[in-house]
Amino acid sequence: MHIEIPLDVIVASAGGLTLTPAALPARPSASAIALADAADRLANARHPLILAGGGALEAAVELRELAERLQAPVALTINAKGLLPCGHPLLIGSTQSLPETRALVREADVILAVGTELGETDYDVVFDSGFAIEGQLIRIDIDAQQLMRNFRPDVAIVADARQALGSLSVRLHERPMPSRQGDWGAARVATVRDAVMASYDAATRSQKRFIDTIISVLPDVIIAGDSTSPVYAGNFVHDAPAPRSWFNSSTGYGTLGYGLPAAIGAKLAAPQRPVVCLIGDGGLQFTLPELASAVEARVPVIVLLWNNFGYGEIRKYMVGRDITPVGVDIYTPDFTALARGFGCTASRVDTPDALIAELQHAVLRNVPTVIEIREANWFEQVSA
Template sequence: MTATPSQTSNPAAQRTRPLGAQISHMLKDRGVTHIFGIPGVHNQEMYRGIEEAGLIHVLARHEQGAGFMADGYARASGRPGVCYVITGPGLCNIMTPMGQGYSDSVSMLVISSCLDEVAAKQGQLHQMKDQEIAAGTVCDWSHTALSAQAAYQLVDRAFTEFQTARKRPKHIQVPIRQLEGLAEAAPARPPARALPAQGEPAVWETLRNRLAASRRPIFIFGGGAAPQRDQMAADQKPDWLEAFRALGGASFATYAGRGVIPADDPLHFGSYLARPESAEVIGSADLVVAVGTSLSEVDLWRDHLGHRAELIRIDIDPEVLSDAQRGDIFVCGDAAGLAQGLPNGPLNTTWTAEEVAKAKARWRAQTDAERPGIVPLCDALKDAVPADTMYYSDMTQFAYVAKEVTPMDRPHHWHHPYGFGTLGYALPAAIGGAIARPGLPTVCIIGDYGFQYTMMELATAVELTLPLPIILWDNGKLGEIEDSMVRAQIAPNAVIQQNPDFLKLAEAFGANAKAPQTIKAFQEDLQTALKADRPTLIRVTPDIHSGD
C-alpha cells in the first residue's frame, strides 16, 4: 500500500501495527470518539489500539446493551455509533439492536471478528455456520474483510453511505488472523460527500403549482423531514419551516417526526396519525404531501393512509417511494429541498385552527380513556424537565400514551424502538444518548417487564456517573398484551409475572431509587435525578395520585 501525502508528513501514520489496532486509528481519524462493546479473546486485537488512538471505550454488560447504546448515541449525536463484538454469541447478541437500527434508520457500524476457517474445521470456540449471512438479515449489508485494504474500504464505504443514503446499520467482520497481522495505516480520510440531488426543478415547480391550486392541502412529516442532527443546532429549524407555516396548510407528524413542526402551530394535528379518525381528516384533503416518512404499519396501524386526493411523496429512499402507499408524484431526495417547492405567501385554504383543536382534544381524551391515569403523568413529566430534554422510551404503555399526547418543540428529541419493537431498548439507548450529550438532560421511560431485559446496564450508567432518571412504569404485568388478548376474546395467559424489588435492585447496582406516591413527588424526584451523580430509578405504579 502506498502512503498518502498526509501519511508521509505524519510519523505516527507511517507505523506498521496489527490490523486490529489500525482499525481503531482509522475510526478516530473518521471522527469516531466512542466505541461500545465487550472484549473477548477473539476480538482483543481490536482493543490493542483503542487507548493509543484516543478512543473512549464504553463497557456494556451484554452485547445487546452495547448495540442499543450505539443506537442511542447515534440518534442523539447524528454521528455513527460503533461497536466491537466477538465471534458467534457476541454477534448474535447484537443482532437485535442491528435489526432495530435498520427499522429506524440509525447509523451504526458493528465490527466483529470471525473465525479464519469454518468449512473444514469444526468444534471451534464461538463457531457459527455463517456469521456474514446471519448478520446480513438484520442490517444494510454484511461483508468479510480478507485484507487490510478491504477492511479500510469497507469502513469508508459505511461512512460514505451514512452521509449520502438512508442511515442503516452495517456489519464488517475480520478474520482473527487478519486482525493479528501487521498492516500499514489506513489511507487519509476521504472528502465529505454531498447529499443526493434534491430533485429536478420541474418537480418542485409541479409541487408549487399543485399547492397554489389547493384549498385543503395537508402535509405528513416523518423523522426524515428534519435536518440531521450533525447538520444543525439542537433548536435550529428547517429552512423551509417559515414558508410552510405561512401557507395555511394542515399537518400531521409520525411518531418519529414529532417536533419537525412546532407543537404550537394552530394547524398541526400532532402525532395522532394512528388514530382511526385521522383517515377521515386526510380523506377530506384535496392534496396530500408526505415528507420523509415510509407511512409504514407502525405509523398508521391501518393499511391505507385514507387519502382520496393526489399524493406527493418526498423521500431519500427509492424503496419507500414504490411501496404500498405509492405516490402519484415523487421526489427522491432529501427533505431540505422542500424549500424549492413551497409557494411564497399564504394560500386561500379552508383549514381552521378550531377544527384542528377540537380533533386533538377528542383524540387526547380517547387516549386517556384507553389507558387511564397515564396522561396526567405525561403532562407532569413534560412540565418538570427542561425544554431540551431528550427522551428514550421502551415498549410500554406509558410510552404509547406519551408518543401521542406529549408535544415536542424540536425534532430528534424522542427516541423509541418504532419498527422492530424490541423490549429493553430504552435503558441502554438512553445511556448512549447521555454519553453523546454530556451536561444535557436525558430521560429513560421503560416498563417493568422490558426493564428486566437490559437492567444489567444500570452498572454501566453507574460507572459513568450519568445523571439519568429512569422512569419505571410498574403495573406488574404485560398490560398491553393482556388488553390485546381480551380484545381478541382470548383468556389472558402468561401476562402476570413476579417482579423483583426494583428499588433494592437499583440500589444494589449503586443507583439511587425512588417510589413517589404523588405526581408532585414524581416531579420533584425527576428534577433531583437530573442533578445527581448517578442514575436514579423512579418506580411509578398505576396507584400514583395527584394529591399532595
C-alpha cells in the same frame, strides 16, 4: 461460515494499510420540473395537508414556513415529533391511526408527504388498513426507491427534505394563495384535536399527565422509551417540544429492553441535556445489567420504571380479544433494591408532586437514578 483469527494475529503489527477518506455520495437536488409541478398543485389546493416523518428532522424551519404559508394541517410520525412545536395551531399530532385524523386526511385534496415511509407503524398501528389518501400525493424523499412504496405519488421529488421544502417555499412565496375555506387550517385542526382528546380513556389521560409532569420539570429532556404502556400512550398524546426529544422502540419491532441502553447512548451523545429512560418492569429485566454500565461510566440517566407487574400491554390486548392471559404475569423483583445494589439512587413515587421533587433531585446527580411508579397507585392518585 465461521473464521477464527488467533489472538496473536489480531494484536500483531500489520503493514500496507492505507487509510483513505470515505467517499460520501452527494445529496440529490430536486428536479426543477417536479418542484414546479408540486408548487402548482399546492398553490391551487383548497385543503392542503402535510405528513412529515423523521427524514425531515433537519428541516424544521422550512417545514413550519411552508405549513404556515399554505395554512396546511401537519401530522408527524413518531420520529418526527417536535418538528412543529407543541401548541402550534396547525399541529395535528401523531394520531394518523385514529378515525378523527384519518377523516381529515381523506378530506385533503393535496397531500405533501416529506421524509416519511407512509408505513403502518405510524399510519396503521391498529392494523385495520383504514388509513387512506384520496387526494393528490406529493412525496419528497432522499431515497428514490422509498418514494414508490406503500402509496404511489402523483409527484415524486428525490431530494433532501430541507432543500426541497425551502425551494417550494420560495416558489410559493411568489404566488398568491387561494382563499382557504374557513373550516380548514387551524380551525379544522382544533376540532380534530378536541375530538381525539375526548376519545381517550381515563388511563391514557392519566399517562398524559405523567409525561406532562416530566416535561414541566425538564423542558429540554430527551425521553428514550421502551415498549411500555405510557410510551404507547405518549406516541398518541404527547407533542414533543423540539425534534430529537422523543424516540422509542414501541413502533416497528417493538423490542423490550431497548430503552435503557438507548438512554445511555443519548446521554453520551447529548451530555448537556437531561435524559429519561421510560421503561416498564418487563422491559427493564431484559437489560437491567446496563445500570452497572451507566454507574461505571458515570452516565447520570434518569430511569422512570412504570411497574404494572408483568407485561401489561400484552395482557390488555389478550383480555380485549377474549383470550385467557398466559405468560404475562411474571415475577417482579424489588427494583429499588436492585438499583441500589448497582450503585444507583432509587425511590418510588405515586403522585405528580412526588415525581416533580424526585426529578428535581435526580437531574443534579452524577449517578443514575431509578424512580419506580406503580401503575395502579398512579391511576388511583392521578385522575384524568
